[in-house]
Structures are given as C-alpha cells and as structure tokens.
Amino acid sequence: MKRRLSILVAVYLVCLACVLALFHAPAHTAVDLASLNDAAMTAKDENWDAKRLAAELDHAYERMAAQKQSRNMELETGLIALLTVFCGALAAALVRIERRMIRPFRQMESFAQQVASGNLDVPLAIDKANSFGAFTESFDLMRTELARAREAEQRANASKKELIASLSHDIKTPMASIRATSELMAATARSDKQRSQAETIVAKADQVICLVDNLFDSTMRELQELAVHPQELSSRDIVAMLSKADYEKAVVFGDVPDCLIYADPNRLQQVFDNILANSYKYAETDIAVSASLEDDMLVVDINDHGAGVEANELPLLTNKFYRGKNAKEKKGFGLGLYNAASFMEGMEGGLECFNKPDGFTVRLMFTLV
Structure with a gap:
C-alpha cells in the first residue's frame, strides 16, 4: 500500500510541475494589430505627437498583459485544484481497496498457510463491518472445527495407546511369575515328561514376554508418555x-x-x-x-x-x-x-x-x- 501511495504522490508532483511550467513559461505576447491601427488613425486625426502615441500603446499593451495573466492564473488555479481533488480521490479509493479487499485476502493467505502447516491455534481476524466479514468468519469456524476434530482424534489415539501400553506391561508381571514357577517345576520334576512339559511352559512364557515387550515398545514409541494422576x-x-x-x-x-x-x-x-x-x-x-x-x-x-x-x-x-x-x-x-x-x-x-x-x-x- 505504501508503494502505491508513493507512486501516486510522484505522479501528482510531476503533473503539478507540468502545469506550473506551462503557465509560467516566457510568453511572446502578440500585439493586437487592429487596436494599434485604430490608435494610429485616432492619433493622426487628432494630430497626436509620437510620444503620446507611444504612451498610449504601452498602456494598451499593459492592459492586455494583465488580462492574459489573470486568465492564466484562474486557469492554473482551476487545474491545480482539479488535479489535487482527482489525486486525493484516487488515494482514498486505493486506501479503501487496500483495507476492504486486498488486506483481507492477504490475511486469508497467511491463515491458509498456517492451517496447511498444521497450526490450528492461530485465529483468523474477523471484521464484521467488512464486506468479507461473513466469508472470513466461515473460514475461522472451519479452523475451530478442525482443531476440535484433531484434538478428539489425539485423545482417542492416546487413550488406546495408553491402554495397550498398560495392558502389555501388566501382562509381563504374571507371565514372569508363570515362568519362574515353571522353572521351579522343571527343576523339581520327578520324570522326564514333567520336566519337558515344564520347559515347554518356560519357552512359551518367554515367547509371550517377548511379544509383549515388542508391543509395549512400539506403543511407547508413539505415545511419548502415559498419563499420571497423583x-x-x-x-x-x-x-x-x-x-x-x-x-x-x-x-x-x-x-x-x-x-x-x-x-x-x-x-x-x-x-x-x-x-x-x-x-x-x-x-x-x-x-x-x-x-x-x-x-x-x-x-x-x-x-x-x-x-x-x-x-x-x-x-x-x-x-x-x-x-x-x-x-x-x-x-x-x-x-x-x-x-x-x-x-x-x-x-x-x-x-x-x-x-x-x-x-x-x-x-x-x-x-x-
């Protein structure tokens, strides 16, 4: 906007300089031959001398120059006033266009970039007096709904992951007890068959513990911390x-x-x-x-x-x-x-x-x- 106003001021100054140069340039005033001829005939009939004729001619010339200067000043003043009013109206129109149309679209552009980057916490400024007020309000409502939906999704995912992590860890404790008991049974078995069965239980317990560890690990990678409620x-x-x-x-x-x-x-x-x-x-x-x-x-x-x-x-x-x-x-x-x-x-x-x-x-x- 500042750049546009600077250009407008520059154009106004150039036009003003042209007007001033046009009306203040040296003028070669043409002598009204008809008036001079009438003055000469009058002087001849009345037997005026040359000095009186010259004075009359000078006086007539001065009156003509004053009249022309007056007309030029009036025309110059009118043109300057017209140019000023035109440039002022154009500047006001540019300011209004900037404020009512261009600025809201620039805000929309910045807002769209924020939403695209995933930042849904920055609201869109709403000017209800603006022609685009209802339009921008709709976009801000969209941002609010997107933020709510993402928050609800994150809560749901966090709850599921927290449940998985808690269950996987809680499973390890009884499995460790089963494994320890099975090792004791294998050590005290009275027959090879009992020892083999107990060792099978130990092996399967190790397998379950390994699977639980993997599940817990993958869940904790996604869920950086579990909720704590002291x-x-x-x-x-x-x-x-x-x-x-x-x-x-x-x-x-x-x-x-x-x-x-x-x-x-x-x-x-x-x-x-x-x-x-x-x-x-x-x-x-x-x-x-x-x-x-x-x-x-x-x-x-x-x-x-x-x-x-x-x-x-x-x-x-x-x-x-x-x-x-x-x-x-x-x-x-x-x-x-x-x-x-x-x-x-x-x-x-x-x-x-x-x-x-x-x-x-x-x-x-x-x-x-």
Whole structure:
C-alpha cells in the first residue's frame, strides 16, 4: 500500500510541475494589430505627437498583459485544484481497496498457510463491518472445527495407546511369575515328561514376554508418555505394591515411616515392577528396601547387591532406549527406568540411580501430603 501511495504522490508532483511550467513559461505576447491601427488613425486625426502615441500603446499593451495573466492564473488555479481533488480521490479509493479487499485476502493467505502447516491455534481476524466479514468468519469456524476434530482424534489415539501400553506391561508381571514357577517345576520334576512339559511352559512364557515387550515398545514409541494422576496414598501401600511386584520373593523390607504421599497407584506399581525386574535380571541377589523422611519427602531406597553400573553410564540410565554395557546379553528395550523416571516426575517426585559399596541403588522420592 505504501508503494502505491508513493507512486501516486510522484505522479501528482510531476503533473503539478507540468502545469506550473506551462503557465509560467516566457510568453511572446502578440500585439493586437487592429487596436494599434485604430490608435494610429485616432492619433493622426487628432494630430497626436509620437510620444503620446507611444504612451498610449504601452498602456494598451499593459492592459492586455494583465488580462492574459489573470486568465492564466484562474486557469492554473482551476487545474491545480482539479488535479489535487482527482489525486486525493484516487488515494482514498486505493486506501479503501487496500483495507476492504486486498488486506483481507492477504490475511486469508497467511491463515491458509498456517492451517496447511498444521497450526490450528492461530485465529483468523474477523471484521464484521467488512464486506468479507461473513466469508472470513466461515473460514475461522472451519479452523475451530478442525482443531476440535484433531484434538478428539489425539485423545482417542492416546487413550488406546495408553491402554495397550498398560495392558502389555501388566501382562509381563504374571507371565514372569508363570515362568519362574515353571522353572521351579522343571527343576523339581520327578520324570522326564514333567520336566519337558515344564520347559515347554518356560519357552512359551518367554515367547509371550517377548511379544509383549515388542508391543509395549512400539506403543511407547508413539505415545511419548502415559498419563499420571497423583492422589493421596499411605506409605503402607508402598510395601503392598513392592510385595506384589516381588514374584521371586527376593525383597527384604526395612522400616517404612507412616505418612501420606502423592502418587498414582497404577503408575507406581509399574515403577516397582520395572525396578525389581531389572534387579532380577542384572543382579540376581537379594534386594533391600529402606525408607526415611528427609526435607518433606519420603525417600525409598531399593538396593541390590550386584556389580552395579559404570560411573559414566549412571546419568544415561533414565534415557529412552538406553541400555548399558552389561545389558548386551539380556532381553529388553531400555524403557524400564525411562518410564519409571517419567512416572515419578509426573507424581511430583523423583528417581535417582547410584552405586554403593555393596551394590546398586535406585532412590525414589515422594512428595508428602
């Protein structure tokens, strides 16, 4: 718009300069021969002398020049006024066209680019006084409906993926119990047939666990985090959840102070399942659980007596899909501690991993009510 107005001003100035040059150029005024002849005859009849004749001619010439100058000034003023009015009207028309037609279409162009890029949060400015007000309002309604539809689709997909991830992880715990029991049956079988049957159960349990791991992994790749809904829980619930997760009966409990904490029972159960499963897999020792109150937090330490983790790997243990050097021969996807840390953060707590002289410790911190 500024460019158009600049061009219009330039055209106006050029036209104005042409008008001024036309009316202020040196004029070669033609002498009215008829008037001079009449003056000469009058002078001859009345016996005027030459000086008086010259004065009369000069006076007549001045009157003619003044009349011409007056007519030129009137014509110049009229042309300038007409040119000014025309350019002003044209400028007003350009401003109106820019405001009422061109600007709304430019906004529509920007709006269409935002929608095409998937950004449905930027509304389209609506001027109901504009001729295109109803038109732009329809497009903004379309954006709103698209945003609602996408949000509903995302919620539905997230719910389905969350359900799949929760079920796949919950299936692992009973399958691990079935596998451990079947291994015990195979070890204590009284006949080869019983031993073979028990080993078949172990093999099938491993197959189901592998399938569940694959399902959980593919779901978690799409669902970056599962919803966490903290609520008030008693610290006694921690003991019950750990006992539920301890299918190898390797946990030795210490004292747990009575208190109320913020936690999601479903997600906390998954945290304990992951931590104990890692201890079973990598340490294969007894697991000591202790708890204490520190700075308005309940701190729970889960300590095994294995070889621990190399110091340079400790900060990486809660990264997604990270697996340490000691995990090369073990099955897994590097999601256990990643999920546990994410869940603890969602419950307004925290998770830390560190080595101790007698093994490896996972520390869980819970906010007190």
